[in-house]
Amino acid sequence: MSAIRTHEIRVRGTVQGVGFRPTVYKLAAREKLVGEVLNDSEGVLIRISGQQSELLNFVKQLDLESPPLAKIDSIEAKALPGDWNFKDFRICPSQQGTVATEVSADAATCEACLAELLDADEHRYRYPFTNCTHCGPRISIVKRIPYDRGNSTMAPFPMCDHCRAEYSNPMDRRFHAQPVACFDCGPTLRLELSHEGRSDVANQRQHSDQVLAQVDTALRQGKIVAIRGIGGFHLCCDAANHDAVKTLRQRKHRYAKPFALMTHKLDLIDAYCEVSPVEHEQLTSNNAPIVLLRQKQQLPDTLPRLSEDIAPGSDLYGFMLPYTPLHWLITRQFGNPLVMTSGNLSKQPQIIDNREAQEQLAGIADLILYHDRDIANRIDDSVVRCMAGQPRIMRRARGYAPRSFILPPGFASSPEIVACGAELKATFCLLKNGAAMVSQHQGDLEDISTFDDYVKNLRLYQRLYDVAPDIIVADKHPEYVSSKFAKHELAAEYPAASIIEVQHHHAHIASCLAENSVPLASAPVLGIALDGLGFGDDNSLWGGEFLLADYTTSTRVGRLKPVALPGGAQAIKEPWRNTYAHLLNAMPWDEFNRRYGDLALCRYFQDQPLEILERMLAEGINSPPASSCGRLFDAVAAAVDLCRSHARYEGQGAIELEMKVSGRLDQSGLFKPQLGAYQFATRLIPATGQTAALWEIDAAPMWFELLDDIRRSAATESIATRFHAGLVEVIDSVIGKLAEQHPITTVALSGGCLQNKVLLENLTARIQLRGLNCLSQTQFPSNDGGISLGQAVIAAAQKLSADAGRRS
Numbered sequence: 165m166s167a168i169r170t171h172e173i174r175v176r177g178t179v180q181g182v183g184f185r186p187t188v189y190k191l192a193a194r195e196k197l198v199g200e201v202l203n204d205s206e207g208v209l210i211r212i213s214g215q216q217s218e219l220l221n222f223v224k225q226l227d228l229e230s231p232p233l234a235k236i237d238s239i240e241a242k243a244l245p246g247d248w249n250f251k252d253f254r255i256c257p258s259q260q261g262t263v264a265t266e267v268s269a270d271a272a273t274c275e276a277c278l279a280e281l282l283d284a285d286e287h288r289y290r291y292p293f294t295n296c297t298h299c300g301p302r303i304s305i306v307k308r309i310p311y312d313r314g315n316s317t318m319a320p321f322p323m324c325d326h327c328r329a330e331y332s333n334p335m336d337r338r339f340h341a342q343p344v345a346c347f348d349c350g351p352t353l354r355l356e357l358s359h360e361g362r363s364d365v366a367n368q369r370q371h372s373d374q375v376l377a378q379v380d381t382a383l384r385q386g387k388i389v390a391i392r393g394i395g396g397f398h399l400c401c402d403a404a405n406h407d408a409v410k411t412l413r414q415r416k417h418r419y420a421k422p423f424a425l426m427t428h429k430l431d432l433i434d435a436y437c438e439v440s441p442v443e444h445e446q447l448t449s450n451n452a453p454i455v456l457l458r459q460k461q462q463l464p465d466t467l468p469r470l471s472e473d474i475a476p477g478s479d480l481y482g483f484m485l486p487y488t489p490l491h492w493l494i495t496r497q498f499g500n501p502l503v504m505t506s507g508n509l510s511k512q513p514q515i516i517d518n519r520e521a522q523e524q525l526a527g528i529a530d531l532i533l534y535h536d537r538d539i540a541n542r543i544d545d546s547v548v549r550c551m552a553g554q555p556r557i558m559r560r561a562r563g564y565a566p567r568s569f570i571l572p573p574g575f576a577s578s579p580e581i582v583a584c585g586a587e588l589k590a591t592f593c594l595l596k597n598g599a600a601m602v603s604q605h606q607g608d609l610e611d612i613s614t615f616d617d618y619v620k621n622l623r624l625y626q627r628l629y630d631v632a633p634d635i636i637v638a639d640k641h642p643e644y645v646s647s648k649f650a651k652h653e654l655a656a657e658y659p660a661a662s663i664i665e666v667q668h669h670h671a672h673i674a675s676c677l678a679e680n681s682v683p684l685a686s687a688p689v690l691g692i693a694l695d696g697l698g699f700g701d702d703n704s705l706w707g708g709e710f711l712l713a714d715y716t717t718s719t720r721v722g723r724l725k726p727v728a729l730p731g732g733a734q735a736i737k738e739p740w741r742n743t744y745a746h747l748l749n750a751m752p753w754d755e756f757n758r759r760y761g762d763l764a765l766c767r768y769f770q771d772q773p774l775e776i777l778e779r780m781l782a783e784g785i786n787s788p789p790a791s792s793c794g795r796l797f798d799a800v801a802a803a804v805d806l807c808r809s810h811a812r813y814e815g816q817g818a819i820e821l822e823m824k825v826s827g828r829l830d831q832s833g834l835f836k837p838q839l840g841a842y843q844f845a846t847r848l849i850p851a852t853g854q855t856a857a858l859w860e861i862d863a864a865p866m867w868f869e870l871l872d873d874i875r876r877s878a879a880t881e882s883i884a885t886r887f888h889a890g891l892v893e894v895i896d897s898v899i900g901k902l903a904e905q906h907p908i909t910t911v912a913l914s915g916g917c918l919q920n921k922v923l924l925e926n927l928t929a930r931i932q933l934r935g936l937n938c939l940s941q942t943q944f945p946s947n948d949g950g951i952s953l954g955q956a957v958i959a960a961a962q963k964l965s966a967d968a969g970r971r972s
Contacts, residue, residue, distance in 0.1 A: 170199070170244045171219050173210040175226070177237035178268045178567060181311040183297030184208055184234050185255050186339040191229065193334075195222050198250035203258040203310045205630075213250050232298050232450060233271050237570055237599065255334060258310040267303050267311055267628055269563050270394050270543060272452035272487035274299040276337065281489050282496075287326060292372060292490035293351045293537065297341040299450065300488075303566055303604075304395045304543050305343060309628055313342040317538040324349035347372070351537035353490075356522075375533065380497045382531045388412050390507050390521060390529035394488050395543025395562050396514035397507025397521050399529060404500055409471035412503065415528040418510040420812035422475035424454045424482045424545060426504040428495040433483045435467055436460060436501070446548050446555050451563030452487035453546035455555075456480045468500055477806070477820040484545065487562075490535075506544060513607055513617045516542050541624060542617060544605050551921045552928050556942045558919055560591070560949060565604035566625065569943070571595075571957065572677075574684025578960035579634035582622070584650040585952035586639055586668065588696075588814065589916075589945070590614075592622050592646075593952035594631045595960055600678070601629055602944060602953050609645040619649070633661045635963060637955040640665045641699035664959045668698025669709045670718035671954030672914035676946070677715065678957045680912075680939045684964065688714045689939070690721075690899065690908045694923070695915035695947070696736070696794035696814070702855075705729070707792030707915075710859065710898060712906060715961030721906070722859040722898050724796065725749070726789035730777045735795065738810060739802035739817050744769060744777065745787075746799040750864035753778075760871050765803060793917045796863060797821060800887050803870060804880045818920065824884035825922050839882060842866040842890030846898060859898045866890055888922045896930040903934065910937040916947035 175184070180203050188201045188210055197219070199212035212219065223241055230236055273281070277294045280286040288294045295301070305317040313319060323331060327346055330338040338344045345351060347368040353375045382389055383401065386408040391398045399416060401408040403425055413419055430447065433439060437457035439447075446455045459479050463469070475481055484504070486492040495502060506514040507525055515521050516539040521532055547559040557564065571578065581595035590606040603621055607614040625631070636658065638650035647665075655663055673691030682689075691711040700706035701720065710722025728745045735741040743765075747756055753774075760766050780787045794815065801817030802808040806824075811817055826837075843865045851857040866887070873883050899911060911931045918924050924940060931938040944950040 167215075168213055169216055169219060170211060170213040170246075170248045170250075171241050172244050173212065173223060173226070174206065174208075174240045175210070175236060175238070176207040178233065178235040179208045180267070180309070181297070181302050181342055182233035182268050183231040183337065183339070183341070186297065186334055186337075187229060187231050187234075188226065189253060189255055189334040189339075191222060191225050192253040195225075197222060198253050199248070200250065200254050200256050202256035203312075205259070205310060211244065211248065211250075212253075213248055232274070233268050235268075235567065237568070255340070258312055267306050267309060267566060269451070269565060269567050270302050270304050271299045271450045271563065272485070273489055273492060274450070277489065278492060281492060288346050290369065290373060290493060291345075291347055291350070292353060292376075292488075292493060292535070293343075293345050294489045295341065295343050295345075296337045297339065298337065300341070300343050301394050301537075304539050304541050304562075305537070306628070307540050307624075311342060316342055317540050318343050318345070321345055321350050321537075351535050354534040354536065355531065356534070376493055376497065379494060379531065379533055383498055383502065387530035388415070388528060390525045390532040391490070391494070392518070392521065392533060392535050392539075393491065395539060395541070396516045397525065398504050399507050399525070400494075401503045402498075402500070403470045403474060403503045404468040406471040406473060409473045409503060412505070412528070413473060416505070416508075416510055418505070420476055420807075420816060421510075422478055422480070422482060423503045423505045424484060425470075425474065425501045426484050426486060426491065426495055427501040428486050428492060430485070432501065433457070435464065436470065437481055437483065440550060442550050442553070442555055446550070447483065447485055449563075451546060452485055453548040453557075453563060454482040454484045456482050456547065456549040456558070470501060474503065477816070477823060479823050482547065511608060511611055513611070513614045514542055514544055541621060542604075546605075549919070549921070552925045552940070554942050556919075556940075557945055558947070559589075559605045560602070560945055561604040566601050566628070568599040568601050569679070569953070571598050571600055571960075572681045572683050574964070575957065575960055577964065579963055580631050581635045581637060581956050581959050582626070582631065582633040582650075582654065583637035583666075583952045583955035583959065584639070584646040584654070585955065586948035587641070587644040587646055589948040590618060590646060591949050591952045592618070592625070593956040594625055594629055595956045596629055596631050600953055600956055601625060605949055615645055615649075618646075633658055635662045635664055635959050637664050637666055637959045639671070639699065639951065639955070640667050640701075662963075664962065666955045666958045667701055667718060668951065669693035669695070669700075669706055669711060669915070670713055671951045671958060672946070673711055673713045673718070673912050673954070674715055674958045674961075675944060675950040675954030676912040676914040676939050676941050678953055679941055679943045679950075682939070684715055684961055686714060688712045688717075688908070689910040689912045690902055690906070691718070691912045691914065692895065692899075692927075693915040694793040694917035697790055697792055705788050705790035705792065707790055707794055708796070708861070709791065710902060712908070713912075715957055716965050719856050720858055721856055721902055723791040723861070724793060725860050725862040726791045727795070728781055728787040729790050729792075729795065730780055730787050732786045732788060736798070736811065736814070739798040740768065740772065740808050741777070742795045742799035743802040743808075744772075744774070745781070746796070746863060747867060748781070749862075750867040760875065763871065763874055764805075765871075765874065768808065793915070794818060797917065800870065800883075804874070804883050806880070815916065818917065821884050821887070822920050822922055824881045825888050826881040826885050837882070837885040837889045839886060840889075841893050842869045842886045844890055844894035846894060846901075859901055861894050861898060888926070892923065892926040892930065895927060896934075899931065899936075900934065903936065908936070910939060912939040914941060914946045914950070918946045
């Protein structure tokens with residue numbers, strides 16, 4: 165028999181609170197090995213004794229049989245000297261220390277817990293907070309690490325004997341499941357805030373059923389119910405009750421943006437929507453995101469018709485399956501789809517606190533369903549859309565954050581960094597030990613309560629990951645709230661940290677490179693960043709950019725022709741202003757009146773304050789030029805009377821215009837509308853002493869064709885299709901010109917406009933037909949939600965490059 169050896173095995177990654185130690189225990193028992201396992205601030209530490217072949221097999225199985233929610237970043241093993249004299253295998257208490265591990269994301273109810281929830285013979289039958297090591301709350305309840313019950317919002321709930329027995333049994337799937345609870349000892353439901361004492365288990369179950377019955381009755385009566393979920397409150401109503409949905413819009417002040425839907429029946433989602441196998445997989449994953457699905461045009465007569473106010477102007481429904489036991493109970497008893505939208509007033513953060521809900525939701529909801537497990541960290545629902553054959557995260561939050569992302573080769577020795585992101589759809593990103601931790605979606609920082617929550621969450625992440633930044637990163641825009649916070653508050657708190665400003669569209673492209681694991685030392689790519697607005701290197705507003713970029717540098721080699729924004733930010737809220745500015749770019753105003761004075765669009769302009777706008781444009785007053793793709797979409801949408809006067813939410817015009825597109829890719833992968841694509845012009849602007857030569861796309865010719873189509877009463881679908889096709893063709897044309905001038909093999913696509921399915925899929929097809937590699941984003945949003953990751957890797961790359969230069 166070979167000698168007994170002892171190894172120390174270090175496992176890093178998402179390995180705490182996911183059942184990793186019980187898995188280690190079971191593997192050790194199966195292999196008849198002795199030793200110990202514990203959580204510490206670096207992850208999981210194993211000391212284990214056995215024969216060499218047994219130890220090698222143990223490490224192999226550890227990687228193959230890790231729990232569903234675990235994400236192993238690394239396994240390091242080394243031999244330990246001496247005789248450790250382990251008699252058995254045991255799980256030891258957690259140890260404190262310098263933080264180098266991570267907290268896992270909240271996970272949807274697993275099949276085993278769901279089966280218990282619905283089985284009348286089970287101890288947790290109909291218990292709304294059933295969970296185990298494979299599912300339930302994680303980041304939403306944790307206050308600090310190591311992740312133990314006492315460091316979470318479950319601390320006020322001492323375990324009963326039944327739960328303690330499961331928690332202490334290494335062979336039970338609730339072994340060391342920190343949120344474990346039942347009717348005897350865990351959180352309870354309330355229809356109003358109460359300080360009543362606990363009652364016995366029978367009464368608790370009866371009380372819970374009575375509460376849920378009242379919720380069901382209210383929903384059937386067309387009432388609006390606020391429900392405290394895992395990461396915040398939802399507002400809920402019957403999706404087939406038009407009056408209820410309309411009332412919810414009015415009370416919430418959310419007049420147009422689509423509502424999310426929830427049902428427990430996959431076949432019901434299939435009945436309302438076209439669902440691909442990939443989309444099915446997303447719906448049923450333990451991330452349980454909202455999945456954007458195309459509505460079916462023909463429905464069975466027996467199927468309840470959903471309110472037309474759920475997704476006005478869109479042919480998509482955003483469906484999700486229940487992801488907590490409470491949601492399962494509510495949706496099962498109701499039967500049909502429910503609206504399940506964030507519990508807040510429009511543009512404010514989702515409410516997480518019971519008393520805040522009582523104060524702020526009482527005017528919206530007819531009934532408020534509370535529970536007494538506090539939410540430590542707000543987590544919105546994530547949103548996914550399948551495009552170009554892949555699921556792509558549109559909003560990254562519950563189920564995904566704060567899952568770490570291992571940076572590409574070359575970034576292992578990156579300094580500690582805090583990147584503060586953009587202002588809209590904001591996130592922040594921490595870099596430490598060669599990994600990026602990107603926060604959940606924070607929202608729009610223009611709102612003071614959203615900004616306060618952003619700061620609170622950043623502080624929490626810094627505590628969780630023990631990050632004191634060497635570098636603080638801000639967007640170049642001087643007026644972004646996130647930039648001011650980085651350069652003032654954070655800089656004052658960390659005076660030794662360097663402050664780096666990163667250009668917005670460079671950050672978009674770097675984010676795309678990072679998530680596609682492009683190594684640090686790679687050659688530049690052609691980055692195409694299409695979005696609303698970002699502050700450019702020349703201190704003007706950019707938004708339709710062609711960049712030769714790597715992680716450290718970026719050179720502008722193409723753009724959309726800049727067009728004024730009459731009224732600045734007001735042009736975003738009133739899209740007709742963009743139409744007016746684009747028409748002036750295409751022709752003198754008297755020519756527009758002469759040629760198109762008979763159009764309703766012209767008569768609309770006659771009722772607007774054009775004299776004021778003309779003076780603003782002539783004198784350059786609050787009318788900055790912008791090379792914005794997003795504002796071009798707004799201009800075209802407003803021209804065909806899609807949210808012409810006011811945009812109720814950012815990007816509404818562009819979204820509704822995409823929904824009107826009637827064409828599809830043909831067999832060659834190209835997009836060919838019946839009447840042909842609209843024509844755009846291109847010109848090469850020579851290099852100057854400060855700037856490289858760049859290709860410019862001018863939309864002016866397109867407007868004559870578009871207005872002629874309006875005059876002949878062409879369908880909006882035809883106009884939208886021809887516009888999309890024309891934009892794709894001219895971008896592809898510029899890619900071809902730049903590929904002839906520069907040694908590029910790869911094109912990276914990013915920016916909020918690339919969440920347009922038509923644009924993304926057609927550009928991808930054309931780039932691939934040119935024999936170029938096409939990179940786009942799936943794990944992080946291509947909109948400003950991915951900016952913080954790009955900022956962080958640019959700052960890291962510049963620091964690493966500077967350090968390498970000094971060493972050489």
